[in-house]
Structures are given as structure tokens and as C-alpha cells.
Amino acid sequence: MEYMLMIYSDPEGWAKLTPAQAAEGLAAYGAYHEALQKAGVLKNSNRLRPGNTATTVRLKSGKTQVLDGPFIETREQLGGYFLIDVPDLDSALSWAARCPGAAHGVMEVRPVWPMGEP
Amino acid sequence: MESPGSAEAAARAAEAAARRSYGKLIAVLAARTRDVAGAEDALSDALAIALTEWPERGVPDAPEAWLLTVARRKFIDALRRRRHDEDAAAHLQWLADLTADDDDAPALPDRRLGLLFACAHPGIPRDVHAPLMMQVVLGFDAAAIASAFLVAPATMAQRLVRAKTKIRQAAIGFEVPSGDALRDRLDAVLDAIYAAYAEGWSDPEGVDARRRNLADEAIWLGRLVASLLPDEGEALGLLALMLHAQARRDARRDAAGDFVPLSEQDPARWDDALIDEAEALLRQANASSSPSGRFQIEAAVQSAHAVRRHTDGVYWRAIEGLYDALCALTASPVAALNRAVAIAQSRGTAEALVALDALADDARLQQYQPYWAARAELLTRHGDADGAWHAYQQAIGLEREPSVRRHLQQRAARLRPGAAA
Numbered sequence: 001m002e003y004m005l006m007i008y009s010d011p012e013g014w015a016k017l018t019p020a021q022a023a024e025g026l027a028a029y030g031a032y033h034e035a036l037q038k039a040g041v042l043k044n045s046n047r048l049r050p051g052n053t054a055t056t057v058r059l060k061s062g063k064t065q066v067l068d069g070p071f072i073e074t075r076e077q078l079g080g081y082f083l084i085d086v087p088d089l090d091s092a093l094s095w096a097a098r099c100p101g102a103a104h105g106v107m108e109v110r111p112v113w114p115m116g117e118p
Numbered sequence: 119m120e121s122p123g124s125a126e127a128a129a130r131a132a133e134a135a136a137r138r139s140y141g142k143l144i145a146v147l148a149a150r151t152r153d154v155a156g157a158e159d160a161l162s163d164a165l166a167i168a169l170t171e172w173p174e175r176g177v178p179d180a181p182e183a184w185l186l187t188v189a190r191r192k193f194i195d196a197l198r199r200r201r202h203d204e205d206a207a208a209h210l211q212w213l214a215d216l217t218a219d220d221d222d223a224p225a226l227p228d229r230r231l232g233l234l235f236a237c238a239h240p241g242i243p244r245d246v247h248a249p250l251m252m253q254v255v256l257g258f259d260a261a262a263i264a265s266a267f268l269v270a271p272a273t274m275a276q277r278l279v280r281a282k283t284k285i286r287q288a289a290i291g292f293e294v295p296s297g298d299a300l301r302d303r304l305d306a307v308l309d310a311i312y313a314a315y316a317e318g319w320s321d322p323e324g325v326d327a328r329r330r331n332l333a334d335e336a337i338w339l340g341r342l343v344a345s346l347l348p349d350e351g352e353a354l355g356l357l358a359l360m361l362h363a364q365a366r367r368d369a370r371r372d373a374a375g376d377f378v379p380l381s382e383q384d385p386a387r388w389d390d391a392l393i394d395e396a397e398a399l400l401r402q403a404n405a406s407s408s409p410s411g412r413f414q415i416e417a418a419v420q421s422a423h424a425v426r427r428h429t430d431g432v433y434w435r436a437i438e439g440l441y442d443a444l445c446a447l448t449a450s451p452v453a454a455l456n457r458a459v460a461i462a463q464s465r466g467t468a469e470a471l472v473a474l475d476a477l478a479d480d481a482r483l484q485q486y487q488p489y490w491a492a493r494a495e496l497l498t499r500h501g502d503a504d505g506a507w508h509a510y511q512q513a514i515g516l517e518r519e520p521s522v523r524r525h526l527q528q529r530a531a532r533l534r535p536g537a538a539a
Contacts, residue, residue, distance in 0.1 A: 024524070024527055027514075028523055028527065031511040031512070031513075031514035032514075032515040034511050035485075035511070035512055035515025035516050036515070038484075038515075039484070089270055090268075090273075093268050093269065093270065097268055098515065098516055098517065100520075100523070102518070103520040
């Protein structure tokens with residue numbers, strides 16, 4: 001079963017770290033990534049640039065509307081994700097708890113809903 | 119009655135009574151009907167009434183008996199309301215049972231041990247034993263239990279409901295077994311208490327003061343079982359084991375909040391009173407007729423570490439021997455891992471690596487952080503910096519606790535000066 005582990009965190013917090021702390025934080029993500037890979041559960045993962053780089057597009061009364069900034073302005077933003085394939089929610093949660101994001105932000109775990117499945 | 123106090127004082131009294139007596143009251147309420155969920159609802163109604171009545175009329179002299187009387191009344195009311203969807207004859211029997219329970223007065227019988235045995239009954243899935251005890255005996259709500267065991271709250275609630283239904287429908291008794299059955303079933307009870315302790319122990323940051331400390335609660339259960347079964351060596355052994363671990367709780371962090379491994383801890387920061395109590399329990403366990411089991415052996419290992427209070431050295435040969443016994447008894451891969459770590463001290467790194475390599479294919483250790491941390495440490499000592507670095511990466515990636523993760527990262531960083539790890 002595939003689950004998306006989404007990291008919601010405050011980019012300000014990351015910006016306040018010293019270079020050494022930031023390097024340590026990044027290395028922790030690297031190790032986590034490697035552990036997921038070694039366990040054979042990682043499908044895909046990426047980090048995202050902060051919300052101020054976001055642009056939204058929508059169609060309103062037949063006209064496109066393009067706006068600067070994220071869809072929702074919140075302190076904690078989607079900063080990255082890990083797509084994993086594990087037997088059940090319990091194991092997805094145990095992987096989410098190991099992600100450094102659980103300590104500096106919040107992990108949201110959602111099951112993937114494949115096309116064609118009711 | 120005491121004079122009416124503030125709402126806050128009454129709330130504290132109600133909370134204290136609930137905390138002290140929760141399992142005792144549930145055990146009495148549910149003993150005959152085996153309707154644990156119904157008993158919980160009735161007790162929670164009684165607690166709600168206490169919160170409104172006690173501030174006005176004062177805290178009753180016997181809060182426990184007061185709660186039992188009100189809860190029993192609520193339970194009977196609920197059963198009456200439910201009559202239409204229950205078998206009428208069974209319902210009447212329940213009512214008769216509940217009324218008959220009144221004869222138990224004045225002393226409230228302590229049936230908590232029976233309740234613990236019901237929670238750890240072989241008919242209930244093993245991984246639900248500890249959560250069920252936390253809810254039914256200690257009064258934790260499903261959300262707190264879910265957080266402790268890292269399970270979705272809805273899933274945990276469902277598992278608990280299913281287990282309680284099973285107790286009622288399969289008529290799982292609240293009797294304390296005797297003879298050989300006692301020893302078999304006691305293992306499951308002790309395992310569940312230890313599982314609760316381990317979850318509490320692995321949450322050392324304790325940032326949320328409102329959250330009841332699971333490790334303390336598990337020790338409370340351990341004391342309860344040890345006091346009710348003082349001739350069972352394993353019950354004493356489990357309590358000794360938990361007290362030894364608890365004695366070192368604060369020493370696991372330095373002033374800056376960084377993780378300190380056991381070998382680097384200052385024994386002066388260990389809690390002497392807890393260690394003395396654990397040692398006394400172990401002596402009592404050794405004197406009991408029951409054979410030494412897993413918990414007595416593990417407690418003896420902790421006891422061997424505790425000698426560092428008085429001497430510099432640790433008797434690693436003795437610890438290795440204890441792990442030999444534990445491996446023979448349980449075939450646990452974790453025991454085998456700890457044995458390998460002991461061998462590193464008693465016989466040297468090379469032999470320890472041989473022991474560790476024998477475990478390399480065990481799937482149960484592949485996602486077990488301490489395995490990789492031990493491997494990294496041994497490879498470092500062996501001079502294999504590259505192998506050690508990769509093992510540290512696994513350990514770091516599998517660790518949940520930020521302070522332990524930082525500790526592992528710092529150790530790894532020593533292997534590659536200049537590079538971030």
C-alpha cells in the first residue's frame with residue numbers, strides 16, 4: 001500500500017539554523033532517505049522550495065487567474081514528501097516518526113488512492 | 119464530608135481518586151458482567167457527576183466508594199435502557215449480579231490483578247494487551263494510547279473496542295489463574311507491562327507535562343503485580359528491571375539536553391534509592407522457588423552495570439554469560455545483539471564482529487536502530503571507517519529521537535572530518 005508522507009514545517013525555523021546545524025539537518029534527511037531505500041520501501045521523494053516561490057493558477061468564469069504565493073498562507077508549509085510502499089498504516093506511521101520532519105515540523109500521512117479504485 | 123472547597127480542589131480530588139482507583143473500580147464493575155466498555159462509560163459518568171457535585175457539597179470521606187456507588191447506579195440505568203437490544207434473560211442476570219456486588223461492601227475487593235490477566239488473555243491479540251491495560255486499568259484515553267504506540271487514533275480505538283467486545287462475548291474471566299497456568303499467563307501480563315514501559319522509556323524528552331508519564335505508570339503496574347504475587351520471581355524481576363532503567367532516566371541527558379550513552383553516564387547522577395530497591399527485589403526473586411526467566415536475567419544485567427556506582431569496572435564476562443542464558447531462553451535477536459556488544463568488552467572487537475555478522479541476515483534487526491549503531495561502533499574500533507560510516511547512516515535514518523540522532527551524527531562525523539554527517 002502506498003502512502004505519501006508529507007512534511008509540513010516552518011521555513012523560518014530552517015532559515016534560523018547556523019550553517020553547521022543546517023548541514024546536520026540535511027545530513028539527517030540524507031540518512032533517512034538511505035534507510036528508506038535500504039528497506040526497499042521508497043518510491044519517490046523530493047523537497048520543495050518555500051511557499052513564497054509558489055504560483056497559483058485557476059480558471060474563473062472561463063478566464064485564467066494567476067496569483068503569486070501559495071494557495072493557503074500558513075506558517076507551516078508543505079516542504080517535501082516521501083512516497084513509500086509499506087504493508088499498512090502502522091508501518092507508514094513508524095517511518096513517518098523517524099523522519100527528521102517529525103521533530104522540526106509535522107508529518108501528514110495519507111494513503112495513495114489509485115485510479116480505478118472506488 | 120469535608121467542607122466545600124474550590125472547584126479546582128474538587129477537580130483535583132476527583133482526578134486523584136480516579137487515578138488511584140480507576141482500574142480497581144472497573145475491575146469491580148465489570149467482574150461479573152465482563153462488560154468493560156459499559157463499566158468505563160458508567161465510571162466516566164460518575165466522574166463527571168463528581169466534578170459538579172464535589173465542589174458544591176465537598177469531597178466525600180470515601181471518594182472511591184462514592185464513585186463506585188454512583189457508577190453502579192449509572193451502569194444499571196444504562197443496562198435498563200439497553201434492554202431492547204439485549205437478551206432479556208441475560209440482562210436480568212446482569213442486574214442481579216450488579217446488585218449482588220453490593221454485598222462486597224465495606225472493603226472494596228482488589229480485582230485489578232484479574233483484570234490485568236483478562237487484558238493479557240491469549241484470546242486477545244498480543245499487540246493489544248498493553249494498550250488495553252493502559253485504558254482499562256489506568257484510564258488512559260484511546261488518543262493518548264495511540265500516540266504512545268504510534269498507531270492512528272481511530273485504529274487504536276477500534277482495536278480496543280474489539281478487544282472489549284471479545285472479553286464480553288467470549289466470557290473471558292477475571293480470575294487469576296493458578297499453578298502452571300499462572301506462570302504461562304503471567305508472562306503475557308509482564309510482557310505487556312514491559313511494552314508500556316519501553317514506550318515510555320523511549321520518549322525521554324517528556325516535553326508535554328500534561329501527558330501522564332507512561333514509564334511511571336508501567337512501574338506502578340509492576341509494583342501492583344509484584345505486591346500481589348510476591349512469590350513470582352519474574353514479577354519481581356520485571357519490577358527490578360524497570361527500576362534499574364528508571365534510575366538512569368535523568369542521566370541519559372547532559373545539561374545541554376544531549377544524549378549520553380550508558381557507558382559515558384556519571385553514576386553519581388543515577389538514582390540510588392531506585393537501584394537499591396531493584397537490588398533488593400532481585401535478591402527476593404533469587405530466593406523464590408520459580409525458575410529464573412527473561413526479566414530476572416535482564417535485571418541481573420542492569421545490576422551488573424550498576425556496580426559502576428562503587429567500582430570503575432563492569433564485569434563484562436558476567437554480562438556476556440547472562441546474555442548467553444537469555445539467548446538460550448528466548449532466542450531473541452535483540453538478546454543476541456546485546457551479547458555481541460558484551461563480547462566486544464569481554465573478548466575484543468574481532469570476536470564481537472563475528473557474533474554480529476552471524477546476525478546480519480536476521481530481517482528482524484534490519485530496521486532496528488541499535489543493531490546499526492552497535493555495528494557502526496564496532497567497525498569504528500576495528501578501523502573500518504567506511505563501513506562504520508555507512509552503518510551510522512542506517513542508524514541515523516532509523517532513529518526517532520532527535521537527541522539520539524544528533525549523538526549518532528556526531529559520532530559519524532568523527533569518521534569523516536570536514537564532511538557533515
